[in-house]
Amino acid sequence: MLYREAGQFSLHYADDRRFFRLRQDRLGLAALLTFAFVGVPLLGNDYWFSAILIPFLVLSLAGLGLNLLTGYAGQLSLGSAAFMAVGAFAAYNFELRVAGLPLLVSLLLGGLVAALVAIVFGLPSLRIKGFYLLVSTLAAQFFVQWALTRFSWFSNDSASGVISAPPLLVAGHDFSSPVGRYLLTLVVVSALFWLGANLVRSELGRNWMAVRDMDTAAAVIGIPLLKTKLLAFAISGFLLGIAGSLWAFTYLGTVEPHGFDLNRSFQILFIIIIGGLGSILGNFLGAAFIVLFPILLSNLAALLPAGLIDAGQVENLQKIVFGTLIIVFLIKEPEGLARLWQRFRERARRWPLRY
Amino acid sequence: MSNPPLLELEGINLSFKGVKAISDIGFRVAEGEICALIGPNGAGKSSLLNIINGVYQAQQGRIRFAGQERRAMQPHAAALGGIARTFQNIALFKGMSVLDNVLTGRNLKRRSSWLEQALRIGRAPAEDDRQRAAAERVIEFLRIQPWRDEIVGTLPYGLQKRVELARALAAEPRLLLLDEPMAGMNAQEKREMSRFIVEINREFGTTVVLIEHDIGVVMGISHHVVVLDYGRKIGDGTPEQVRHDPEVIAAYLGTRPAAA
Amino acid sequence: MEFFLEVLIGGLLAGVMYSLVAIGFVLIYKASGVFNFAQGAMVLFAALTFVSLLERGVPFWLAFIVTLAVMVALALAIERAVLRPLVGRSPITLFMATLGLAYIIEGAAQALWGAQVHGLELGISDEPLELGGLLLSQFDLFAAGTAAALVLLLSLLFNRTRIGLSLRAVADDPRAALAIGIRLPRVWAVVWAVAGFVGLVAGLLWGARLGVQFSLSLVVLKALPVLIIGGFTSISGAIVGGLIIGASEKLAEVYLGPIIGGGLENWFPYVLALLFLLVRPAGLFGERAIERV
Numbered sequence: 009m010l011y012r013e014a015g016q017f018s019l020h021y022a023d024d025r026r027f028f029r030l031r032q033d034r035l036g037l038a039a040l041l042t043f044a045f046v047g048v049p050l051l052g053n054d055y056w057f058s059a060i061l062i063p064f065l066v067l068s069l070a071g072l073g074l075n076l077l078t079g080y081a082g083q084l085s086l087g088s089a090a091f092m093a094v095g096a097f098a099a100y101n102f103e104l105r106v107a108g109l110p111l112l113v114s115l116l117l118g119g120l121v122a123a124l125v126a127i128v129f130g131l132p133s134l135r136i137k138g139f140y141l142l143v144s145t146l147a148a149q150f151f152v153q154w155a156l157t158r159f160s161w162f163s164n165d166s167a168s169g170v171i172s173a174p175p176l177l178v179a180g181h182d183f184s185s186p187v188g189r190y191l192l193t194l195v196v197v198s199a200l201f202w203l204g205a206n207l208v209r210s211e212l213g214r215n216w217m218a219v220r221d222m223d224t225a226a227a228v229i230g231i232p233l234l235k236t237k238l239l240a241f242a243i244s245g246f247l248l249g250i251a252g253s254l255w256a257f258t259y260l261g262t263v264e265p266h267g268f269d270l271n272r273s274f275q276i277l278f279i280i281i282i283g284g285l286g287s288i289l290g291n292f293l294g295a296a297f298i299v300l301f302p303i304l305l306s307n308l309a310a311l312l313p314a315g316l317i318d319a320g321q322v323e324n325l326q327k328i329v330f331g332t333l334i335i336v337f338l339i340k341e342p343e344g345l346a347r348l349w350q351r352f353r354e355r356a357r358r359w360p361l362r363y
Numbered sequence: 364m365s366n367p368p369l370l371e372l373e374g375i376n377l378s379f380k381g382v383k384a385i386s387d388i389g390f391r392v393a394e395g396e397i398c399a400l401i402g403p404n405g406a407g408k409s410s411l412l413n414i415i416n417g418v419y420q421a422q423q424g425r426i427r428f429a430g431q432e433r434r435a436m437q438p439h440a441a442a443l444g445g446i447a448r449t450f451q452n453i454a455l456f457k458g459m460s461v462l463d464n465v466l467t468g469r470n471l472k473r474r475s476s477w478l479e480q481a482l483r484i485g486r487a488p489a490e491d492d493r494q495r496a497a498a499e500r501v502i503e504f505l506r507i508q509p510w511r512d513e514i515v516g517t518l519p520y521g522l523q524k525r526v527e528l529a530r531a532l533a534a535e536p537r538l539l540l541l542d543e544p545m546a547g548m549n550a551q552e553k554r555e556m557s558r559f560i561v562e563i564n565r566e567f568g569t570t571v572v573l574i575e576h577d578i579g580v581v582m583g584i585s586h587h588v589v590v591l592d593y594g595r596k597i598g599d600g601t602p603e604q605v606r607h608d609p610e611v612i613a614a615y616l617g618t619r620p621a622a623a
Numbered sequence: 624m625e626f627f628l629e630v631l632i633g634g635l636l637a638g639v640m641y642s643l644v645a646i647g648f649v650l651i652y653k654a655s656g657v658f659n660f661a662q663g664a665m666v667l668f669a670a671l672t673f674v675s676l677l678e679r680g681v682p683f684w685l686a687f688i689v690t691l692a693v694m695v696a697l698a699l700a701i702e703r704a705v706l707r708p709l710v711g712r713s714p715i716t717l718f719m720a721t722l723g724l725a726y727i728i729e730g731a732a733q734a735l736w737g738a739q740v741h742g743l744e745l746g747i748s749d750e751p752l753e754l755g756g757l758l759l760s761q762f763d764l765f766a767a768g769t770a771a772a773l774v775l776l777l778s779l780l781f782n783r784t785r786i787g788l789s790l791r792a793v794a795d796d797p798r799a800a801l802a803i804g805i806r807l808p809r810v811w812a813v814v815w816a817v818a819g820f821v822g823l824v825a826g827l828l829w830g831a832r833l834g835v836q837f838s839l840s841l842v843v844l845k846a847l848p849v850l851i852i853g854g855f856t857s858i859s860g861a862i863v864g865g866l867i868i869g870a871s872e873k874l875a876e877v878y879l880g881p882i883i884g885g886g887l888e889n890w891f892p893y894v895l896a897l898l899f900l901l902v903r904p905a906g907l908f909g910e911r912a913i914e915r916v
Contacts, residue, residue, distance in 0.1 A: 020492075021491065022488065022492065024495075084715055132897060135900070136900050139715065139718060140851060140900055142847065143847055143848060143893055143897055143900065144897050144900075146847065146893050147890060147897050150889045150890035151894065153889075154886050154887075158884045158885075158886065159884075203481055206483055207481045210477065210481060211466075211470060211473055211477070211480060212477040212480065214459065214463050214467050215467070215470065217459050217463070218459070218467050220458065221455075221456035221458050222455075222456060224454070225454035225455075225456070226456075226467075227438050228416065228418060228441075228454075229442055229447070229470065229531075229534065230438075230439060230470055230471045230534070231470055232439070274722070277722075281719055321734055324730040324733045324734040325730065327730030327733075328726070328727050328731055330723070331722075331723040331724060331726030331727035331728075331730065332723070332727055333723070334719065334720070334722065335704075335705055335720050335723040335727075338709065338712075338720050338723070339708040339709060
């Protein structure tokens, strides 16, 4: 009943290629975007911006980056945090050393540097398949972390290796307030998601999925494996690099290698597993889960009689629950929350009918 | 033969770690004909197909395709040259939809870059329409429209085989290699598939080389038959000639040919 | 020259410790086809259980047996709850499941036993021994001896017993093994239990060396380069790989470290393994997968 689909036909191929073929879905998206750009800034408070919305947006973007590489192109990677770190440090250094460079350009350049590094560590994917590829991305993870700490040039020779983020000035406007940081992040993330969504529906996206599903067949029908795999690494690195810059500039306010360690790489991998491999929406769902779940858990623990579960234990409990959820999702719903959402939507389309 | 040979194999020898799979095979395929490769299991038919489109490289021999002579074919060169194929164990991209699978078949016809497509600018939108139209023509031809958006992995076997054929056709090939296109099909499905193959040959002029076990089908639709046994060629000619060849009969029935 | 030899041998002996952990991986990979990321967590869990029992005054051998029993129980639980539902899925899916498993075991270990470091005394003196003019650690020699004994035991298990034959069959093709009547759950349980045992031994040795603490689970990750060089399916490969990684890591640290900077050992083994992979994608002793189209 909500979805009166009668009469909605695609008259042109271009209509069929839209993200949302049904008018109701497009209205829903428009409403969501309006809410995000206008409603939230008016209604939200600083805590929500700084502690929940910004990390949610940035982690969604990071998830998208990894999802393109692992979910669509099938190249397993544990180096996501390293590429984020490269992006953050590169953007920081560009801002610092090139006078008058606009902030957005620095972000872009940081992303490009991350893309280059990703290509280097992605080259082995041409000889090595599947699971062994892990070692290349692990090498990236450890090497990058070591290099950024070891060579103080990257952190502008600061004594502690920790530096504060540059001022967030875009076109003369200051975006450093919580609302400002939220809007800046929202704009960047929306733009990149639009790009990502176009990509997965384009020929490159199909080539990625072909390489993922059966690369020998892909080669035989003429898909260039070298270019396809390297582009996956490059674009994934680019998105992760920008996510890293945003993480440092708009969320943390500092640029440090410590926050981009192996645990972060795992976190992003969990986001895409729980959210759904090979899905765009899944990145948002997974990131929302990763951001909200610990908060939920601490709040629940706070409700219980004092002393039953102390603070340290909450963290352990979190680990246990995460691990369990990963396994449960892999067994029951390998396509993650995105698939659950899809099933829900399908029922909504038919409602109140059953079939 | 009035047409010049589109494909010519000469002196092909193939071994896997000392095991000889193909011994000194050579034959010609004329343009526009349907050529069937038959023979008992393990005779080397699939390996021969793999050599033609470059999945395997023969240790010895030469391949002449579309006027170009090579020592061995490479997969990308084969695809570019207009050779498309289907596989014995369906090599579809199981996670993608039928339409997407067919569209991958058209990847060599693209001119716009990935960046243009990502930003939806330049040559991309118009080209997307053209590719979709071409894919739809193939889908219509093979009558798989109702399953256009279904994920290939969920489709029944017979339909998957048709989708694989669609993907190969989408590339508008000059030479179509079909590896047991009717394996596992019932009589009606076989008739349908045979009709498709004949139509493809007649309407588009595509040269077809197919591996097939069903002798009825082979005799019914092919112009030219090549018989293999234990990696050697034991028969080569029209269906009529081959059917009466004593060595061929012996290979299939297992009797020794009488000493000449 | 003497210094070089000492560093080299020290590295080799350290490598033996890596091999011990790697052997656990190989066992599970051979039988279940999965790279068990949770191996490190299991090693840690074994060591923690053992140490905690010791601290409560339980005698050494009893603690050993109890811990072994716990590991076996853990193995059975894993087989039931995680492996069985995921039969036939892709290796990447299985790997990700073991990742989840690692988190569970780590969280549980920390919840049960706390986060402090526990010292572990195995009664082996740490005094250096002099052999042929070189100073060698007694502990390292003991570890090497243990590893050798373990390898011998495992080879006997794999090659001379019926269960060993079943293990190899399952490693080759689980579905075919099912078809000829091999009880997969039983085989998996045995393998994971043996891996648990190996993990316990490795955990004890590593724990004695480093103290029983959480960085132990990071040792896991070092096993990956070991396996890549040695091949995922060979125990001898795990030994050789461990030796190579141990030696090269030590040598790099001592000779390259002063030039490039400290902390080399964090990434050197991985880069080494990477370069190796480019040359030999299946490792020294591993099997090349044949893909039929």
